[in-house]
Amino acid sequence: xxxxxxxxxxxxxxxxxxxxxxxxxxxxxxxxxxxxxxxxxxxxxxxxxxxxxxxxxxxxxxxxxxxxxxxxxxxxxxxxxxxxxxxxxxxxxxxxxxxxxxxxxxxxxxxxxxxxxxxxxxxxxxxxxxxxxxxxxxxxxxxxxxxxx
Amino acid sequence: xxxxxxxxxxxxxxxxxxxxxxxxxxxxxxxxxxxxxxxxxxxxxxxxxxxxxxxxxxxxxxxxxxxxxxxxxxxxxxxxxxxxxxxxxxxxxxxxxxxxxxxxxxxxxxxxxxxxxxxxxxxxxxxxxxxxxxxxxxxxxxxxxxxxxxxxxxxxxxxxxxxxxxxxxxxxxxxxxxxxxxxxxxxxxxxxxxxxxxxxxxxxxxxxxxxxxxxxxxxxxxxxxxxxxxxxxxxxxxxxxxxxxxxxxxxxxxxxxxxxxxxxxxxxxxxxxxxxxxxxxxxxxxxxxxxxxxxxxxxxxxxxxxxxxxxxxxxxxxxxxxxxxxxxxxxxxxxxxxxxxxxxxxxxxxxxxxxxxxxxxxxxxxxxxxxxxxxxxxxxxxxxxxxxxxxxxxxxxxxxxxxxxxxxxxxxxxxxxxxxxxxxxxxxxxxxxxxxxxxxxxxxxxxxxxxxxxxxxxxxxxxxxxxxxxxxxxxxxxxxxxxxxxxxxxxxxxxxxxxxxxxxxxxxxxxxxxxxxxxxxxxxxxxxxxxxxxxxxxxxxxxxxxxxxxxxxxxxxxxxxxxxxxxxxxxxxxxx
Numbered sequence: 022x023x024x025x026x027x028x029x030x031x032x033x034x035x036x037x038x039x040x041x042x043x044x045x046x047x048x049x050x051x052x053x054x055x056x057x058x059x060x061x062x063x064x065x066x067x068x069x070x071x072x073x074x075x076x077x078x079x080x081x082x083x084x085x086x087x088x089x090x091x092x093x094x095x096x097x098x099x100x101x102x103x104x105x106x107x108x109x110x111x112x113x114x115x116x117x118x119x120x121x122x123x124x125x126x127x128x129x130x131x132x133x134x135x136x137x138x139x140x141x142x143x144x145x146x147x148x149x150x151x152x153x154x155x156x157x158x159x160x161x162x163x164x165x166x167x168x169x170x
Numbered sequence: 171x172x173x174x175x176x177x178x179x180x181x182x183x184x185x186x187x188x189x190x191x192x193x194x195x196x197x198x199x200x201x202x203x204x205x206x207x208x209x210x211x212x213x214x215x216x217x218x219x220x221x222x223x224x225x226x227x228x229x230x231x232x233x234x235x236x237x238x239x240x241x242x243x244x245x246x247x248x249x250x251x252x253x254x255x256x257x258x259x260x261x262x263x264x265x266x267x268x269x270x271x272x273x274x275x276x277x278x279x280x281x282x283x284x285x286x287x288x289x290x291x292x293x294x295x296x297x298x299x300x301x302x303x304x305x306x307x308x309x310x311x312x313x314x315x316x317x318x319x320x321x322x323x324x325x326x327x328x329x330x331x332x333x334x335x336x337x338x339x340x341x342x343x344x345x346x347x348x349x350x351x352x353x354x355x356x357x358x359x360x361x362x363x364x365x366x367x368x369x370x371x372x373x374x375x376x377x378x379x380x381x382x383x384x385x386x387x388x389x390x391x392x393x394x395x396x397x398x399x400x401x402x403x404x405x406x407x408x409x410x411x412x413x414x415x416x417x418x419x420x421x422x423x424x425x426x427x428x429x430x431x432x433x434x435x436x437x438x439x440x441x442x443x444x445x446x447x448x449x450x451x452x453x454x455x456x457x458x459x460x461x462x463x464x465x466x467x468x469x470x471x472x473x474x475x476x477x478x479x480x481x482x483x484x485x486x487x488x489x490x491x492x493x494x495x496x497x498x499x500x501x502x503x504x505x506x507x508x509x510x511x512x513x514x515x516x517x518x519x520x521x522x523x524x525x526x527x528x529x530x531x532x533x534x535x536x537x538x539x540x541x542x543x544x545x546x547x548x549x550x551x552x553x554x555x556x557x558x559x560x561x562x563x564x565x566x567x568x569x570x571x572x573x574x575x576x577x578x579x580x581x582x583x584x585x586x587x588x589x590x591x592x593x594x595x596x597x598x599x600x601x602x603x604x605x606x607x608x609x610x611x612x613x614x615x616x617x618x619x620x621x622x623x624x625x626x627x628x629x630x631x632x633x634x635x636x637x638x639x640x641x642x643x644x645x646x647x648x649x650x651x652x653x654x655x656x657x658x659x660x661x662x663x664x665x666x667x668x669x670x671x672x673x674x675x676x677x678x679x680x681x682x683x684x685x686x687x688x689x690x691x692x693x694x695x696x697x698x699x700x701x702x703x704x705x706x707x708x709x710x711x712x713x714x715x716x717x718x719x720x721x722x723x724x725x726x727x728x729x730x731x732x733x734x735x736x737x738x739x740x741x742x743x744x745x746x
Contacts, residue, residue: 046543122539122542
């Protein structure tokens with residue numbers, strides 16, 4: 022089993038997710054996948070925007086390399102967060118990956134319409150979940166190229 | 171005048187005699203005239219003979235003959251003579267009659283044709299109504315002539331009793347009308363008219379066949395017991411001034427209430443005197459005559475038909491007519507009730523079906539989330555700690571992981587099952603060869619692992635949901651793999667066309683199914699062998715898919731002899 026404590030994180034992840042068990046599962050699955058990521062967790066859409074726009078307690082927050090966004094969030098819905106990120110000239114180049122349980126076609130279509138970079142349905146099986154998180158990290162943190170900020 | 175009517179007239183005046191003979195001749199009457207000289211006539215013997223002949227004929231006539239004196243002002247006076255038939259018809263003695271006038275037996279001036287302009291000797295007949303001694307009404311056909319005898323005018327009135335003929339005629343006419351009405355009603359019922367339309371039509375005939383007037387026709391509503399008389403809202407509505415009038419009666423009193431309570435008809439030509447009557451509500455039209463009949467089914471009153479205020483008195487024939495209408499109306503109500511019950515059942519069934527589907531979908535969908543957590547963390551436990559704790563812990567983790575997996579399979583199956591009807595796509599032409607290709611591709615690993623040999627005949631194109639058809643064949647092949655015997659598994663997919671449907675078959679040489687279980691296996695969560703795993707949903711999903719394609723699915727099998735699963739798809743299936 023890979024332990025990656027000795028490695029440098031490949032990127033900074035902003036996780037927007039209100040379920041603690043889901044957050045933990047995500048972290049554990051990154052850990053199981055052997056990919057070292059640094060992550061910050063916010064629990065709703067308002068906080069996500071505050072973080073990205075460096076408001077309030079987030080005034081010194083670093084710019085994330087990727088946003089993992091749940092759709093059903095308290096206060097501000099994931100779709101609104103997505104729209105705001107993709108309408109903001111400063112933020113829109115940050116890849117936003119929708120990570121949700123919804124398999125509904127209309128959600129998939131809407132998210133891509135709003136500019137989502139990728140739509141991932143949370144796999145039910147842990148092994149698949151680990152595979153998915155590894156693939157995400159590998160692609161968005163190592164394969165993809167972004168503008169220098 | 172009939173052929174048997176013979177009138178003897180003794181006419182002295184030659185001129186008048188000529189006139190009379192001419193008129194009779196014109197009217198086509200044969201007659202015998204005996205020229206008798208006045209002198210001879212005065213001869214007693216001749217006179218006596220003539221008198222005797224006259225008497226004989228007069229008394230022997232089967233029609234009533236009245237001789238009536240004519241008063242100065244041309245009004246009919248007393249009877250001068252009446253024959254035996256007359257006394258028999260009326261029940262008065264001759265002496266009684268001779269002291270009476272035509273008016274006393276119901277004959278009006280007009281009946282005697284005095285002033286309505288017949289020429290003398292006119293032989294046309296008119297219909298009259300006589301009143302007998304006992305008050306009985308007699309229908310008669312009357313012909314009257316004014317004759318001059320010995321210088322004074324008399325009326326000769328011959329009346330034939332046609333009461334019986336009239337009665338038969340009327341009965342026939344009525345029977346005809348009732349039959350016509352019943353036929354019309356039957357057509358209306360067969361055309362599945364609404365109960366309101368039928369009530370209305372029954373009411374129309376009830377009035378028409380009983381002499382007009384007013385009334386109502388209504389049915390008892392099954393749930394509430396209310397009498398719903400929609401006919402009231404038609405013509406009665408504007409003339410009725412009852413406060414809070416409503417064609418739906420929660421309670422109905424008086425004579426109509428009595429009818430409903432006692433399941434018996436009421437024929438009352440003076441309802442106000444009837445002790446059962448409670449009078450009518452304020453503002454109600456006064457009721458002078460009433461004929462009400464219950465509509466009865468078995469032991470229950472299901473409706474009411476009532477007519478009132480006809481132009482004549484209600485009679486037993488009216489009652490009989492109303493009872494026939496009531497019998498019809500009972501059937502109409504029964505028909506309506508069964509339709510209602512059926513519609514309610516269908517509605518309930520559809521609703522509970524929809525509820526169930528919604529429930530299955532929501533349950534399976536919403537259960538996914540917590541299940542994902544349980545199974546993910548249990549898997550994580552296994553991943554991290556399998557072999558690192560003690561033997562018990564390993565076993566516990568193993569059981570938990572297994573349970574989570576099974577639950578996952580169940581929920582997925584349930585979701586799939588509920589999606590067959592909720593998430594199906596529209597039917598389109600689908601190549602079943604391509605469908606089988608897809609199914610086998612999806613099952614590649616399982617087929618290889620089991621060493622199954624799958625053979626196939628060319629399959630047709632059908633109208634259907636390709637995704638579901640793939641699932642159907644896939645589930646059937648998975649089933650064959652799951653229940654294979656120790657022999658190498660052979661699966662053969664084939665098709666046959668009979669009439670207007672394709673019969674597909676998936677044959678295997680597996681362990682087979684006991685015939686008594688052949689039905690059960692298509693039911694939800696039905697499993698014959700728990701140790702084989704599975705959710706008991708695969709074949710239920712198959713059945714649901716086949717049913718959505720308007721087909722049937724069944725299995726022919728024996729234990730140890732393999733199974734053949736059949737399903738049909740109509741040659742032309744269009745989704746409704």
